[in-house]
Amino acid sequence: xxxxxxxxxxYVRSRMKTVWLIxxxxxxxxxxxxxxxxxxPLVDAIRLETHLSNTVTGMLxxxxxxxxxxxxPVAPKISRKIGMEMTLxxxxxxxxxGILLRSYxxxxxxxxxxxxxxxxxxxxxxxxxxxxKRDFPEHVGFMTGAYSVSMNVxxxxxxxxxxxxxxxxxxxxxxxxxxxxxxxxxxxxxWLPQLRSRQAASTAGGGGSIWRSSLAWQxxxxxxxxxxxxxxxxxxxxxxxxxxxxxxxxxxxxxxxxxxVSLPVSFIVPILAGRSSNQRGxxxxxxLFHLIGYLGLLxxxxxxxxxxxxxxxxxxxxxxxxxxxxxGLRTQNARQAAELSGMAQSVGYLLAAFGPVLFGFLHDVTxxxxxxxxxxxxxxxxxxxxxxxxxxxxxxxxxxxKESS
Numbered sequence: 404x405x406x407x408x409x410x411x412x413x414y415v416r417s418r419m420k421t422v423w424l425i426x427x428x429x430x431x432x433x434x435x436x437x438x439x440x441x442x443x444p445l446v447d448a449i450r451l452e453t454h455l456s457n458t459v460t461g462m463l464x465x466x467x468x469x470x471x472x473x474x475x476p477v478a479p480k481i482s483r484k485i486g487m488e489m490t491l492x493x494x495x496x497x498x499x500x501g502i503l504l505r506s507y508x509x510x511x512x513x514x515x516x517x518x519x520x521x522x523x524x525x526x527x528x529x530x531x532x533x534x535x536k537r538d539f540p541e542h543v544g545f546m547t548g549a550y551s552v553s554m555n556v557x558x559x560x561x562x563x564x565x566x567x568x569x570x571x572x573x574x575x576x577x578x579x580x581x582x583x584x585x586x587x588x589x590x591x592x593x594w595l596p597q598l599r600s601r602q603a604a605s606t607a608g609g610g611g612s613i614w615r616s617s618l619a620w621q622x623x624x625x626x627x628x629x630x631x632x633x634x635x636x637x638x639x640x641x642x643x644x645x646x647x648x649x650x651x652x653x654x655x656x657x658x659x660x661x662x663x664v665s666l667p668v669s670f671i672v673p674i675l676a677g678r679s680s681n682q683r684g685x686x687x688x689x690x691l692f693h694l695i696g697y698l699g700l701l702x703x704x705x706x707x708x709x710x711x712x713x714x715x716x717x718x719x720x721x722x723x724x725x726x727x728x729x730x731g732l733r734t735q736n737a738r739q740a741a742e743l744s745g746m747a748q749s750v751g752y753l754l755a756a757f758g759p760v761l762f763g764f765l766h767d768v769t770x771x772x773x774x775x776x777x778x779x780x781x782x783x784x785x786x787x788x789x790x791x792x793x794x795x796x797x798x799x800x801x802x803x804x805k806e807s808s
Contacts (some may be wrong), residue, residue: 423596424538425549428531430590431491432550435527436558438502438520438583439467440662441565443637444655445576447645448569452576453510461763463517464638468630468756470521471528475749478529479741487530487537488597494526495591499584506581528748532730533741543731544677548670551724555662555669557586562637563659566652613742616799621792622729622743627751628786629722631758632693632779636661636715638759643772647705661712665720672721673728682732685725686790692718693783701776722786733799743799758782 442449442463450460482490501523505516535546561583568579613619640661641654649657672689676682692714699711730747734740765775 420596423593425546427590427594427597428534428546428550429553430586430593431495431527432531432553433557434495434498434583434587434590435524435531435554437561437586438498438524438580439464439634440558440637440658441561441580441583443639443658444562444565444641444651445569445579446638446642447651448576449513453513455510457763457767458760461638461759463514464634464759465756466514466517467521467524468634468752470518471525472749472751472753472756474522474525475529475745475752477745478526479533479738479745481526482530482533482741487534488594490526491530491534492591492594492598494523495587495594498523499587499591502584502587503581506577508577525748525752529744530741532727532744533737536731536734536740537737544673544675544728547673547677547728547731548724551669551673551720551727552666555665555720555723558637559659559662559666562641562662563656566655570652613739613746613799618733618793618795618797619743619746619799621789622726622733622799623747623750624754624789625729625751625786625793626726626747627754628782628789629719629726630751630755631782632786633719633723634755635758635762635775635779636719639762639766639775643700643776644708646772647703647708657708657712660709661716661719664713664716665723668717668720669724672724676725676728676732681796682725682729682794683791685721686787686794689718689721689725690783690787690790692721693786694780697776697779697783701773701780725790729793733793733797735798739799 446460446463449455449463450457478490498520501516501519501521503516504512504519507513507516531550532547535543535550539546565576565579568574568582569576572578574582636658640658641651644654644657645651672685676685679685696711696713696715696718699707699714726747730740730744734743761778762775765778766772769775
């Protein structure tokens with residue numbers, strides 16, 4: 404197939420191919436949370452059937468994050484060998500295998516499948532920001548917002564319908580989790596046309612390591628802390644609400660509502676970020692919403708529970724979309740964007756992996772939610788500190804401690 408390039412060496416797609424590419428990106432993004440967020444409302448059913456403790460059950464949320472940490476630095480190297488398009492396609496196939504394996508009637512396959520799911524999702528997490536930077540360099544904010552919304556929509560949907568699928572539809576928790584293989588198959592199908600237009604990886608931006616960049620570390624810690632908070636919500640928010648009198652189904656829908664609230668924010672924030680010289684103001688407002696939400700939950704005031712959930716939803720949507728936008732805004736080309744994404748999601752998710760486990764452990768030890776919720780308040784304050792650094796108007800400079808502005 405003859406590929407067309409512009410004067411800058413960028414591959415030029417027809418309008419129809421561009422539309423198909425955008426649809427493919429949105430479907431891949433739709434798979435980056437659903438297989439994980441659909442687990443939270445089913446934790447109680449899984450624990451009762453398997454007789455696992457809160458700490459061990461929390462590992463079901465932590466294992467994908469450890470897989471993210473392990474594979475994220477490798478993902479850009481794989482894509483440079485076989486292309487971003489082929490790498491993303493294979494990740495969807497592996498995701499389907501992991502989802503089906505996790506739903507098989509065994510505790511061993513439950514954990515094995517969970518690890519495989521994490522490895523597959525890690526590819527999409529790392530490569531989508533680089534793909535956006537490469538193919539939509541003038542619209543990084545808009546495209547980041549668009550795929551963030553897709554990711555959050557299906558993440559919220561998975562949280563909301565997991566219990567109805569399990570109980571109402573009679574699928575059980577295994578059948579409910581297995582149903583998300585359909586979404587992975589749809590993404591793989593829509594991504595097939597991209598395999599005919601693979602591009603050679605750009606070598607621009609090489610020659611140094613971004614691991615010595617202070618700005619890269621600030622972006623990394625911002626990514627890690629916001630992920631730490633999100634996955635605690637995904638794993639334990641339904642349990643917290645259930646312990647305060649809500650039904651299991653209603654608590655699951657509250658987690659879903661939190662994510663639906665995040666949708667308009669996750670679209671708007673990257674656009675605002677892309678139009679601003681720096682993003683420090685957005686960071687401050689984001690952390691304020693985190694603090695209001697978590698302090699509200701800590702207060703135990705159930706009459707205002709919707710307010711706390713709305714505040715957390717706004718904060719979650721702003722945090723993840725801003726973190727993703729930083730990968731494009733703090734770098735100068737697609738290769739740097741993929742490398743920063745790989746670094747941030749490796750170290751960041753390694754940090755985040757301990758969140759659900761620590762949260763469950765503290766609850767087991769103290770038999771209260773107060774101490775675990777105080778940890779989320781402390782994490783929000785740390786998010787503010789690193790976010791002010793990550794939001795400054797500068798570019799990551801590989802192999803140098805001095806950043807370019």
